Amino acid sequence: MTETIEIERRGLMLVLSSPSGAGKTTISRSLLAEDDELAMSVSATTRAPRPGEVEGKDYYFMEPVDFNLLINRDELLEHAKVFDNYYGTPREPVERALAAGKDILFDIDWQGTQQLAQKMGDDLVSIFILPPSTQALEKRLKTRAQDSDEVVARRMSKASEEISHWAEYDYVVINDDINRCRAEVKAILQAERVRRTRRTGLLTFVEQLREGY
Numbered sequence: 001m002t003e004t005i006e007i008e009r010r011g012l013m014l015v016l017s018s019p020s021g022a023g024k025t026t027i028s029r030s031l032l033a034e035d036d037e038l039a040m041s042v043s044a045t046t047r048a049p050r051p052g053e054v055e056g057k058d059y060y061f062m063e064p065v066d067f068n069l070l071i072n073r074d075e076l077l078e079h080a081k082v083f084d085n086y087y088g089t090p091r092e093p094v095e096r097a098l099a100a101g102k103d104i105l106f107d108i109d110w111q112g113t114q115q116l117a118q119k120m121g122d123d124l125v126s127i128f129i130l131p132p133s134t135q136a137l138e139k140r141l142k143t144r145a146q147d148s149d150e151v152v153a154r155r156m157s158k159a160s161e162e163i164s165h166w167a168e169y170d171y172v173v174i175n176d177d178i179n180r181c182r183a184e185v186k187a188i189l190q191a192e193r194v195r196r197t198r199r200t201g202l203l204t205f206v207e208q209l210r211e212g213y
């Protein structure tokens with residue numbers, strides 16, 4: 001029987017950004033369902049819950065005054081105003097997961113990604129998801145049927161501005177076919193996990209190899 005060699009490594013932070021409706025939530029759910037080493041960062045937001053959204057699973061929903069408290073106590077790793085609401089990443093769960101060697105998935109906008117990139121450096125791997133066309137994007141937002149016409153129109157009006165940040169990301173994936181898109185994101189995650197600089201156990205392993213073990 002072949003022995004499986006596990007090399008110790010640091011956890012990584014995988015960020016997905018896109019214009020609203022391009023498919024981040026869909027891709028995230030599917031990755032999480034089949035990957036035990038990956039945990040989702042659950043954001044805090046002042047947005048009202050959509051039908052079916054669960055407190056503590058989809059978001060921590062809160063009043064602006066409570067969101068401000070998190071900012072003042074430095075309990076958010078990053079935060080931003082997106083489409084008239086505030087969103088932020090609670091610091092403690094991320095630090096705990098990274099310390100346990102888990103990888104963490106973030107569904108955040110370009111402002112949050114810029115803040116995390118400054119703070120976390122090489123631990124961050126960022127992917128920008130593009131829709132196949134503007135028409136497809138609008139259709140997805142309408143078919144999702146969870147936001148009012150006004151909200152959909154507002155998000156569409158911001159899509160071009162969001163997309164203008166594509167070149168700030170490590171990878172860009174087009175979500176035309178969901179299976180292919182998911183496979184590409186999975187391949188990026190797999191490759192980043194075996195990046196030499198992340199594998200803290202490699203030095204000892206190689207030294208032992210060279211000593212004849």
Ligand SMILES: Nc1ncnc2c1ncn2[C@@H]1O[C@H](COP(=O)(O)OP(=O)(O)OP(=O)(O)O)[C@@H](O)[C@H]1O
Nearest residue numbers: 020021022023024025026140143144175176177178
């Ligand atoms: N490749 C695809 N083809 C067709 N529909 C898709 C595809 N990917 C996602 N969708 C659908 O598009 C809608 C929007 O997807 P999703 O909610 O994942 O987007 P999002 O990027 O998370 O949006 P937001 O930023 O608003 O949270 C959903 O109804 C989803 O089922």
Ligand SMILES: Nc1nc2c(ncn2[C@@H]2O[C@H](COP(=O)(O)O)[C@@H](O)[C@H]2O)c(=O)[nH]1
Nearest residue numbers: 043079080082087088089107108109111112
């Ligand atoms: N900077 C951050 N952006 C976030 C965070 N959580 C979500 N988001 C982004 O907000 C928009 C809208 O999300 P929705 O759930 O209301 O459709 C989307 O682009 C998310 O990526 C966060 O913690 N920080």
